[in-house]
Amino acid sequence: MKVWIPHPTGPDLLGDLPPGVTVEVVEDPARLPSAPAGVRFWVPPFLAGADATALVHELPDLEVVQLLSAGADAWAGRVPDGVTLCDARGVHDPSTAEWVVTAILAQLRGFPTLVRAQARREWAYDEVAPTDEVEGKRVLIVGAGSIGTAVRSRLAPFGVSFTLVARTPRPEQGVHGVGELPALLPEADVVVLLVPLTGQTRGLVDAGFLAAMRDGALLVNAARGPVAETDALVTELRTGRISAALDVTDPEPLPSDHPLWTMPNVLLTPHVAGSVRGLLPRAYRLVGEQVRRFAAGEPLTNAVVDGY
Known part of the structure; x- marks a missing residue:
């Protein structure tokens, strides 16, 4: 079988x-390395x-689309029947978590x-000091x-x-x-958005959501731009x-x-949370594992269901 991947x-x-x-590299979907027939496993470019x-x-023989992104919003509902769509859940955990921690520290410490x-070559001590701090903050993670x-x-x-929030409550895990967000938002000093973009999460952060946040709170969006209503x-x-x-952001x-x-x-940063030097080694470890599972007829991991 042929496997197409986007990186040399x-x-x-x-x-x-x-x-x-057989592994072939497709850096540009407009320039294919061979005939589409026989391609059963395809890895599109990152953020394609x-x-x-x-x-x-x-791709008439396609059976698997393996994404390099944690989110599948650009692909969910767009693959033919019979094709399994898998995301890269787990690959971006370290880099995105680092970005979130960095962003919180940077904003709170000015x-x-x-x-x-x-x-401007200005010694701005009087402009920022004393800064806020992370110690003692109440962090609400949505996702x-x-x-x-x-x-x-x-x-x-x-x-x-x-405090953690998910699509489905898990009381046994807290x-x-x-x-429950309307009751939780007023108690949070920092609200971190990490949900996938789906029909349920698009516009989740609307005027009501923002109004419920406490004075001085910090909103951190490492999810997708349309999760928040930009005008609001x-x-x-x-x-x-x-x-x-x-x-x-939305637009982006x-x-x-x-x-x-x-x-x-x-x-503001330009959607760089997952773009780190360690991305490709982690991503292709997952791809290799998935190809071996597929070739052996074993179930694939990270299959996308209902956009998740």
């Missing part, structure tokens, strides 16, 4: 594959666009203000999956307390349901009542004239 370094990262498996999703319908002052667990483990040494977010941030750290990329760029209470 990928074949060396897959590990040993069964006899009869519409051109890649269109290619899925041109680093964005200090970086701007450095660019209690593997990344949420990774964030919790990395933040725990900072002396914070946690995980609340989404329906801008309106609330303009009051200065809350602050935000955003790795994702953010237009240069968008008000989020210049808000002093917003830390």
Whole structure:
């Protein structure tokens, strides 16, 4: 069978594959290395666009689409019947958790203000001191999956307390349901968004959600831009009542004239939480494991069901 992957370094990262498996590199979906027939397992480019999703319908023997992203929102509902869609759950846990911790620390300790002052060659002690701190904060993690667990483990040494929320409550694990958010939001100092983008989570952070956040709270979005309603977010941030750290926006990329760029209470990064040097080795370890499972007729991991 043929396996298509998007990176020239990928074949060396897959590990040993069964006899009869041919790996070909497809960096550009517009330039294919061979005829589409026989491709049973395809790994699209990381954060691939519409051109890649269109290619899925041109592979007559395709049985598996293995994503390199933790989210499957661009692909859910767009693969043909009979094709298994798998995400890269677990691959992005360390990098995204690091970004979340970094963003929280940076915002609470006033680093964005200090970086701007450095660019002006200004000693800004009086402008920021005393800063806020992480110690003692109450952190609400909305999205209690593997990344949420990774964030919790990395933040725990900072002396914070946690509340976790998931699509389905798990009382035995102390995980609340989404329906409890109106009561939980006023108690949180930091709200971290880590949910996948689905029909249920699109626009989850609306005007009511934001209004329920306590004064001085920090919203951290490491999920997807459309999880938050941008107009409602801008309106609330303009009051200065809350602050935000955003790795994702809607639209994305953010237009240069968008008000989020210049808000002093917003830390903005260009969707880089998962883009680290360790991504490809971790991702292709997963791909190699999945190819070996598929070739052996074993169940695949990380199959996407209902967008999750």
